[in-house]
Amino acid sequence: MTTPRTLYDKIWDAHVVVPQEDGVSVIYIDRHLVHEVTSPQAFEGLRTAGRQVRRPEATLAVADHNVPTTDRAHGIADEESRIQIETLEQNCKDFGVEYLDMSDIRQGIVHVSGPEQGFTLPGATIVCGDSHTSTHGAFGALAFGIGTSEVEHVLATQTLVAAKSKNMRVNVTGDLPVGVTAKDLALAIIGEIGTAGGTGYVIEYAGDTIEKLSMEGRMTLCNLTIEGGARSGLIAPDQKTFDYVQGRPRAPKAGQWETAVKIWSQLYSDPDAHFDREITLKADEIAPQVTWGTSPENVLPITAVVPNPAEVADAAHKAAMERALQYMGIEAGAPLTSLKVDRVFIGSCTNGRIEDLRAAAAIAEGRKVAPHVGAMVVPGSGLVKEQAEAEGLDKIFIEAGFEWREPGCSMCLAMNADKLKPGERCASTSNRNFEGRQGRGGRTHLVSPGMAVAAAIAGHLADVRDYN
Amino acid sequence: MEKFNKLTGVAAPLNLINIDTDMIIPKQFLKTIKRSGLGVHLFDEMRYDDAGNEVADFVLNKPQYREAKILVAGDNFGCGSSREHAPWAIADFGIRCVIAPSFADIFYNNCFKNGILPIALPQEQVDLLMDDAARGANAILEIDLDSQTIKGPDGGTISFEIDPFRKHCLLNGLDEVGLTLQKQDKIAEFEAARENAQPWL
Numbered sequence A: 001m002t003t004p005r006t007l008y009d010k011i012w013d014a015h016v017v018v019p020q021e022d023g024v025s026v027i028y029i030d031r032h033l034v035h036e037v038t039s040p041q042a043f044e045g046l047r048t049a050g051r052q053v054r055r056p057e058a059t060l061a062v063a064d065h066n067v068p069t070t071d072r073a074h075g076i077a078d079e080e081s082r083i084q085i086e087t088l089e090q091n092c093k094d095f096g097v098e099y100l101d102m103s104d105i106r107q108g109i110v111h112v113s114g115p116e117q118g119f120t121l122p123g124a125t126i127v128c129g130d131s132h133t134s135t136h137g138a139f140g141a142l143a144f145g146i147g148t149s150e151v152e153h154v155l156a157t158q159t160l161v162a163a164k165s166k167n168m169r170v171n172v173t174g175d176l177p178v179g180v181t182a183k184d185l186a187l188a189i190i191g192e193i194g195t196a197g198g199t200g201y202v203i204e205y206a207g208d209t210i211e212k213l214s215m216e217g218r219m220t221l222c223n224l225t226i227e228g229g230a231r232s233g234l235i236a237p238d239q240k241t242f243d244y245v246q247g248r249p250r251a252p253k254a255g256q257w258e259t260a261v262k263i264w265s266q267l268y269s270d271p272d273a274h275f276d277r278e279i280t281l282k283a284d285e286i287a288p289q290v291t292w293g294t295s296p297e298n299v300l301p302i303t304a305v306v307p308n309p310a311e312v313a314d315a316a317h318k319a320a321m322e323r324a325l326q327y328m329g330i331e332a333g334a335p336l337t338s339l340k341v342d343r344v345f346i347g348s349c350t351n352g353r354i355e356d357l358r359a360a361a362a363i364a365e366g367r368k369v370a371p372h373v374g375a376m377v378v379p380g381s382g383l384v385k386e387q388a389e390a391e392g393l394d395k396i397f398i399e400a401g402f403e404w405r406e407p408g409c410s411m412c413l414a415m416n417a418d419k420l421k422p423g424e425r426c427a428s429t430s431n432r433n434f435e436g437r438q439g440r441g442g443r444t445h446l447v448s449p450g451m452a453v454a455a456a457i458a459g460h461l462a463d464v465r466d467y468n
Numbered sequence B: 001m002e003k004f005n006k007l008t009g010v011a012a013p014l015n016l017i018n019i020d021t022d023m024i025i026p027k028q029f030l031k032t033i034k035r036s037g038l039g040v041h042l043f044d045e046m047r048y049d050d051a052g053n054e055v056a057d058f059v060l061n062k063p064q065y066r067e068a069k070i071l072v073a074g075d076n077f078g079c080g081s082s083r084e085h086a087p088w089a090i091a092d093f094g095i096r097c098v099i100a101p102s103f104a105d106i107f108y109n110n111c112f113k114n115g116i117l118p119i120a121l122p123q124e125q126v127d128l129l130m131d132d133a134a135r136g137a138n139a140i141l142e143i144d145l146d147s148q149t150i151k152g153p154d155g156g157t158i159s160f161e162i163d164p165f166r167k168h169c170l171l172n173g174l175d176e177v178g179l180t181l182q183k184q185d186k187i188a189e190f191e192a193a194r195e196n197a198q199p200w201l
């Protein structure tokens, strides 16, 4: 009898090239996504050592972090950003890697464009010099972020030297209430396990709630796995996954498709597989979530008040909380819905997909952004933008007072011109509320797309359920 | 990669939990296409005010810590993005060892590629080292990778864990890409089998 294995065990085993030596294995990498920020030094390393890219066809590059989201006809004004993007373009040319440039309709945030192109496939190992690579786990792919030295390693060898992680399973059962999304679920999980709760683990999400999530919802959930400390999130692929993948440019073609689905259908955790840690959540107990502090674990239901450090026993956590309240400019005991926002950002690899924009538009339709709020919608890719425009979502947003932008990372990390000014408060659908993340001194509250629109309309953090 | 064997120096205390990579090196410095020169921007937003002047009471601006070679920090150090600019900035400043109760996985990995030794220790031991570090130049720490020990200023020794492969690479300053390329035959074998079974990959 074979030992029961988890989904992670199965994918790992299938990719071991040279087994366990000194606690690490050489594992094969099927797919490599590359963007402009974490790759220049890696290509430079190849050049210096006179090395080639081992499998250019397994590599896909796209510029996303630095690209402007306003009129692109005049190129990139910021010189450093321009150089970084030109460097990527040149590197792709020199090493024979496919590159989606800024004028390409397929250009977008790596974690949006990859799945759209069918580059993301079940059972594959996928890496990118970006921590939110965990997103692709939604397809039952083992996907994780790596540093630039590892980017170079993968480019040169198509492998990584890695130690196996432990297995964790998060079970979620029941129906998510109206107004509660995959984003809220993900934030609630982080609130439960803490921002380092998943360190050293790969997290598999399971249960009927997960099965009911759309592919977009699954991507949102897996995307935020890294904010709980785990490098990868995983969801067993099912018919929904196969339907999403089928027919995409890089997906297996007719003739191979049936074989692929047969192999992918084996990708699940065996009934008696061992998990080192397991937690269970009830979906119907989750309310719309909002972060109040400077770590994604600083999260509460929108109906709560700002927590009080005096009630925290642990000294380190108490100190962190005091620092967070001061940075965020908020007082213990204040209702979260009383916090006035200056800006609203809808987009990012967490919530920049078509379903997110549909959910946001549904709340925005026929309403107006509060006069003091600057609000913008940044689609995750050119294809998302095109689809949204075909559905008339752009008009709904513009009519309501939102700006409608070109695709990219934008104010998720503020490397381009889109950023908060010191002291500005923002309801954001992105994934990190760290100090300075959206601009020096900026204050970020992470929320779902619907909640972001509710905040834009109300002018303060608000409960989306009041707008449904 | 620079070898790491023994390190003797002042340790700077930074007693915060969840120090993320945006704190270590904010995004405006990620536009570089080089690895070098990031040390002056290490902890930029805590270290300098809005006008770009040094914040006097930030630990690395204090005279006794300007040459610190070791950093002692709180739980979950290096969480957040995968940017290797974080260890590049730390190494460029001159810090070659970070001690904390725990590290985020990607950051931890990235350290080893850059000749930095991350040491995870139980909270009580980190607390002791934090107290030592607070004494500045009067409390030199001695780190010995080979024997996996930290010698404190008052003679006490603490041992730490590290996996053997990473230790070996760090001690010898090995180029991992070069090492893996020695296994090219195995990689090619793997690829051939995979091409056969799953030609779409």
Ligand code: SF4
Residues within 6 Å of the ligand: A064, A065, A109, A110, A111, A130, A132, A348, A349, A350, A408, A409, A412, A413, A430, A431
């Ligand atoms: S959208 Fe934000 S989190 Fe996602 S890849 Fe871009 S910068 Fe990173």
